[in-house]
Amino acid sequence: MSGGEESGTRGLHGTGAVAFSTRGEYGVRFMVALARMDHGNPVSLTEIAEVEDLPRAYLEQIVGSLRDAGIVDSARGAHGGYRLARPANEVRMGDVLRALEGPIVPMACLEGDGSACSKTGSCSVVQLWSRVRDSVSEALDSFTLADLAVPGAPITLKGR
């Protein structure tokens, strides 16, 4: 760890590997806020952007991905807004993050059908990346939106 002085540079998200972008962060915060505020009527984007202190125009574009994935429903017009397409306890966080960030692919050789790497079969390293990918998916899918939307309750993790 000799180079590890970190230099304290700002720029969020600068440090660390295996990182999600702000798309993932903002999108998740939107979903949690929506789950808390959704009492049947659509909740406007402007309202959520204010509560969570997020840039409205940018959030608009992020939420589009969630809508296309069928995770939220939108209602246009006056008094329109967004609603959960399913109950919060049926929304897996893995689905949310895959919609926001695209497929979980720790290394290029796993992209698509795996045809990117010519050494398939003779390459033992691909086992490592596959396992990482599956672990991340499992971790994300072990949470539902309901787990995160309830503020006080500590989460009961299954397994370990």
Place this chain on the structure above:
Amino acid sequence: MSGGEESGTRGLHGTGAVAFSTRGEYGVRFMVALARMDHGNPVSLTEIAEVEDLPRAYLEQIVGSLRDAGIVDSARGAHGGYRLARPANEVRMGDVLRALEGPIVPMACLEGDGSACSKTGSCSVVQLWSRVRDSVSEALDSFTLADLAVPGAPITLKGR
């Protein structure tokens, strides 16, 4: 623009979240190659760069991180090169990748001691990111370099 692919340009890694950079890829390939070629004498960087078809100058800078982390030993001068600092079955891939890519931090609020996020305690989402981080670390540490250096043997995964 940017059309020219020649001289083996690498511009991959475009797609997917939670991705490692080429630092991680090249570094791991270096380690696997070194484990196979290490018979007691130091192996020169140039030799490995040729076998794995990696840019030598860039690899040089990557291997510096492995050296600083105490994962490989270097010998300077003529007939110098690199050796494993420990037997391959005692080298966890998590150590290798942390040395190459820095800490595994899926979201900015987990950086350092966690002081980056002011809502610590009241934020339930941090549980999700923590779990992802731990899952990745576990997956990486469940492999040793020896698992990857043996070419033919398929890896016996514990669990699942």
Place this chain on the structure above:
DNA sequence: CTCAAACCTGATGGATCCAGTCGGAAATCA
């Protein structure tokens, strides 16, 4: 019908960081 609120789309700029190169200094062996 008219108006306003909200959603939707596309284009655009700026900052950051990655990937790769280059040249030279220090160290070791023959």
Place this chain on the structure above:
DNA sequence: TGATTTCCGACTGGATCCATCAGGTTTGAG
């Protein structure tokens, strides 16, 4: 001494991504 190889710092070009803005479309309320 001279050849070989690691080591170190600086530099650059390009890609990616965050974020914003403007304009258009749809819908519901009065």
